[in-house]
Amino acid sequence: MLALSLVASVPFVATSAMAQDKLSVMSFGGAYQEAQRKAVFETYAASTGIKIDEQEYGGEIAKIKAMIESGNTTVDVVDVDAPTLLQGCDEGIFEKIDWSAIGPKDDWIDGTTSECGVGTIVYATTLAYDGAKLPNGPSTIKDLFDTKKFPGKRGLWKNPATNLEFALLADSVPADKVYETLSTPEGVDRAFAKLDTIKDSIVWWEAGAQAPQLLASGEVVMTTAWNGRIYNANKEGKDFRLVWDNQILDSNYWVIPKGAKSPDRSLAFIKYAVEPKVLAGITKYIPYGPVRKSSAEFVAPEDAKNLPTSPQNLTVSLTLDNAFWADNGDEIRKRFTTWLAQ
Missing domain, CATH: 3.40.190.10 (Periplasmic binding protein-like II)
Incomplete structure (x- = not known):
C-alpha cells in the first residue's frame, strides 16, 4: 500500500511543480500584448524561470466575473482598463494590493494607483x-x-x-x-x-x-x-x-482576480512588471508611457518624443x-x- 501511495503521488508532485513554473496573465492582445511579451513576459521568464502562459480578451469584465464565479480562477494576473478597475474594485472581484511590496505610490503619476490595481501604462x-x-x-x-x-x-x-x-x-x-x-x-x-x-x-x-x-x-x-x-x-x-x-x-492597470491560485506570486509578477526599467522597455515597441516618474531616465530619446508621459510632453x-x-x-x-x- 505504501509503495502504491508513493507511486500515486508522483503525478501530483509533477503537476504541482509544473504549475509553479507557470503564471497565467491575461491582456488585450494585438500590438499592445506583443510589446508586453517582448518587454515583460519574456524577460520575467528569463530572470525567474517562471513561464508566462498568455491569455487574451477584449476587456470584458463579464469574462473575469464568470471565471471567478465558477470557483476556478485560472488566470493569475489581468490587465484591465480604468472603468473595469473601478467596477471590479466596487464589486470586490479583485484582490487588494499590498503597495509596500510594489513601490512608493508617489512615484506613480497622479490617478494611476488604486487599492486593488497597479497602473502600468498611460495613453x-x-x-x-x-x-x-x-x-x-x-x-x-x-x-x-x-x-x-x-x-x-x-x-x-x-x-x-x-x-x-x-x-x-x-x-x-x-x-x-x-x-x-x-x-x-x-x-x-x-x-x-x-x-x-x-x-x-x-x-x-x-x-x-x-x-x-x-x-x-x-x-x-x-x-x-x-x-x-x-x-x-x-x-x-x-x-x-x-x-x-x-x-x-488614461491608464491600464494590473489586477489580481479573486481566487487566484497564489496571490503572492501574482504580486511578485506585478512588482517586476512595473519596475522602472521594465516599464521603459515597453516604449521600444509601443508609444504608451510608463506610469512611474522614475522610468523617464531609462527611456531612449528616440522613444521619449512619442510618449505622453515624457517630461517634454507632460507639460499641461x-x-x-x-x-x-x-x-x-x-x-x-x-x-x-x-x-x-x-
Missing part, C-alpha cells in the same frame, strides 16, 4: 494634424476651437468624455478645476456652449482607426485622436503631428476621471445625444 487623447498639409499647424487646445485661424472641419470622438474636458480647457478652465466645474450644471452648460462654437465644423469618429483616416483623406484639418493611432500612421509614412498641450491621459495635461464618468456619465450622455440631434 493619451490629443489633438493631431497632418504636417504635410498644414506645416504651421495648431499648437494649443484652443486652436481646436479657433475656426478663423484654422478654417475647416474638425474630427472629434463621438463621446462626451474628453470632449467636455477639452471644451473647458480651451475655455481657460485650469486642468485641476475641470471636474469641479463639470460637477455643476453651470459647468456642463459652459462645456456644451463651447462645443456649440464648432458644432457645424465637427466630423464625428467612433473607432480609433477613423481619426488618422480623416486626416489622411483631408476631410478634416485636425482631429482629436489616441496617440498610439497617430504613431502607427506615421510608421506607415504619414507626417501626422501631435499637440501635447492639454492632452487627456489632465488625467481622465473615470470615477466622475461612472457617477455622471448616464445623465451627461443623454444630454450629449440630445445635443447631437439638435
